[in-house]
Amino acid sequence: MRDERGLYERLCLEGFQSGLSWLTILRKRDSFRRAFAGFDPDLVARFGERDVGRLLADASIVRHRGKIEAAVANARGVLRLREQGTPLHELVWSFAPERHVPPASRSDWRATTPESVALSKELRRAGFRFVGPTTAYAAMQACGVVNDHLAGCVVRQEVERERMTALTP
Numbered sequence: 709m710r711d712e713r714g715l716y717e718r719l720c721l722e723g724f725q726s727g728l729s730w731l732t733i734l735r736k737r738d739s740f741r742r743a744f745a746g747f748d749p750d751l752v753a754r755f756g757e758r759d760v761g762r763l764l765a766d767a768s769i770v771r772h773r774g775k776i777e778a779a780v781a782n783a784r785g786v787l788r789l790r791e792q793g794t795p796l797h798e799l800v801w802s803f804a805p806e807r808h809v810p811p812a813s814r815s816d817w818r819a820t821t822p823e824s825v826a827l828s829k830e831l832r833r834a835g836f837r838f839v840g841p842t843t844a845y846a847a848m849q850a851c852g853v854v855n856d857h858l859a860g861c862v863v864r865q866e867v868e869r870e871r872m873t874a875l876t877p
Contacts (some may be wrong), residue, residue: 710874712796715851716786717747719831720779722846723838724770732770737812739768744779752783766814775797785835792834801853803827804875810859820845 721740725733733740743766745751763769763776786796794802803823811817824845831839839847848854852871857864 710797710801712786712790713747713749715796715847716749716782717741717798718847719782719836719843720744720747722843722850723778723837724772725846726775726838726843727860728770736769739766743769746824749783749786750779755780755783755786775838776837781837782839785831799830800827800851801846801875803830803848804843804853808854810864811856812859814858821854823854824848825862835876837873 721733721737724740724742736748741747758772760780764771764773789796789799803826805823807822820841825841827848828839828841828844831844845854849856852867852874855864855867855871857867
């Protein structure tokens with residue numbers, strides 16, 4: 709995934725998922741999209757305290773003040789990155805590892821990498837919140853920046869072809 713809005717949505721959903729089941733987030737995904745203006749960073753960046761209150765009262769999404777406020781801060785961070793000349797999608801993909809050894813077994817899966825630690829720092833520098841190294845790595849996986857399918861997985865090569873296509877300018 710190489711579009712700004714899609715990456716912003718993934719980062720927000722990864723943040724909302726923290727401490728919860730992914731199934732919970734996936735079941736609420738349409739509600740999140742409705743509540744957060746289709747994850748349009750230009751619109752969400754203008755959310756104020758009244759919007760936060762509205763979202764805290766919305767039982768169709770995860771009602772966690774810190775996570776809601778982070779989604780708004782992250783939209784503002786997207787705009788800040790854009791103004792600085794490095795759109796979100798370019799920043800995230802710039803942290804694609806030069807070499808990534810496919811995990812041979814589940815015990816080889818990692819929660820963070822040096823790249824996700826560095827990406828997390830850059831995102832926080834731009835004003836993002838709820839984007840620690842584990843969340844950054846999960847977003848990198850979800851967007852195809854990293855292919856963590858097991859070496860023997862039947863879809864690994866297909867996913868890798870798509871990932872390589874996304875890397876090509």
